[in-house]
Amino acid sequence: MSKHLLSVGQQFPTFKKTAVVSLEKGKEFYDISSEELVNEDGRWTVMFWWPKDFTFVCPTEIAEFNKNFGEFRDRSANLIGASTDSEFVHLAWRNNHADLKDLKFPMLADTSKSLAEDLGILEANEKVAYRATFIIDPQGIIRWVSVYDLNVGRNVKEVIRVLDALQTDELCPCNWEKGKETIKA
Amino acid sequence: MEALVYSETTQEFLDLLKVDAGFQSDALNLLEEGKSRYLADLKINFKNSLESEFLTKAEIALLGVSIAANAGNTTLSQFFVQHAKEEGSSNETIAEAVACASLLSANNVLYRFRHFSKKEKYNEIPARIKMNIMGRPVSGKEFFELMSLAVSAVNGCEMCVNAHEASLIELGTKEERIFEAVRLASVITSTSKVIY
Numbered sequence: 001m002s003k004h005l006l007s008v009g010q011q012f013p014t015f016k017k018t019a020v021v022s023l024e025k026g027k028e029f030y031d032i033s034s035e036e037l038v039n040e041d042g043r044w045t046v047m048f049w050w051p052k053d054f055t056f057v058c059p060t061e062i063a064e065f066n067k068n069f070g071e072f073r074d075r076s077a078n079l080i081g082a083s084t085d086s087e088f089v090h091l092a093w094r095n096n097h098a099d100l101k102d103l104k105f106p107m108l109a110d111t112s113k114s115l116a117e118d119l120g121i122l123e124a125n126e127k128v129a130y131r132a133t134f135i136i137d138p139q140g141i142i143r144w145v146s147v148y149d150l151n152v153g154r155n156v157k158e159v160i161r162v163l164d165a166l167q168t169d170e171l172c173p174c175n176w177e178k179g180k181e182t183i184k185a
Numbered sequence: 186m187e188a189l190v191y192s193e194t195t196q197e198f199l200d201l202l203k204v205d206a207g208f209q210s211d212a213l214n215l216l217e218e219g220k221s222r223y224l225a226d227l228k229i230n231f232k233n234s235l236e237s238e239f240l241t242k243a244e245i246a247l248l249g250v251s252i253a254a255n256a257g258n259t260t261l262s263q264f265f266v267q268h269a270k271e272e273g274s275s276n277e278t279i280a281e282a283v284a285c286a287s288l289l290s291a292n293n294v295l296y297r298f299r300h301f302s303k304k305e306k307y308n309e310i311p312a313r314i315k316m317n318i319m320g321r322p323v324s325g326k327e328f329f330e331l332m333s334l335a336v337s338a339v340n341g342c343e344m345c346v347n348a349h350e351a352s353l354i355e356l357g358t359k360e361e362r363i364f365e366a367v368r369l370a371s372v373i374t375s376t377s378k379v380i381y
Contacts, residue, residue, distance in 0.1 A: 070193065070194070070197050071229075073193075073194070073225075074194055074225035074228060074229055075225070075229065076222075076225075164229070164233070
């Protein structure tokens, strides 16, 4: 039986997965673990999933995330792309598709489908991930999730808008109200 | 002096502002040398100000022209003038935005003095400042008031701020739109300390 979708306020599940980070020989792979999500540097994580490599909607969407890589970087957010394909399929796809050659973010391989299952985003019939997006705060807590059906593309601007809204602003003491707790960035 | 290579964050910001190649400023160099994370915040603040639910793109550009003129900032002025033209603003409207910054700067000094001093006598002595452009502004009464308020908020005149705010409310302007204009003015003023 598949698990329920993890939602706002829940801890992001633990994982250790191989990701494709480069096309350069010998530097293609890097292991990403959930430990990196929890950090003292105030770094957020945006993880977005797609159903299958080598399909049509995906590269457009992935290219759009890549185009906005700087927006995530400027907001101290690590961007991670993921699907249930293996790292070798990821690498082959990146080598094969012009739009994916200069990707700036890692492509995570959830080959065993364990992370997609823990997140509750595994589609029942084909056992592929839904088009889900998670925003995770520096404490490793899920702060936003959106799940689209397999063929619906995402709006990257909306993800950036939500990230902006989640990240604390107005830290200035002139905005403190008496009796309110000190704001922690 | 060695040329400093700016970070990707800054380079993208400068590309957005369409500055000439080799652009630099002392403030930017100091922030870059100290690898300040503030640069990313400033860039996000600025970019986020270029789109608004309550102001059209042309209005944002014209407010930008006015606030950049008020700050005496050539770099930002050029950016917003080009932006205003792309959004279909006429030379007359752009001129009015500059005129508004200049006139309101005079008013801000004068009326601020009056409200600071709290002496009735100074309200009786005539101001002798020509304000003909306030009569029938080409950008419309409401927008001219909004621009006047934004400049006054930057220059810090309580009397002008309250007068223009009251006038806008009377014209039916929503507080959200007023706040958005002042917010934009605050961000451009902040940007003008680094980009000049």
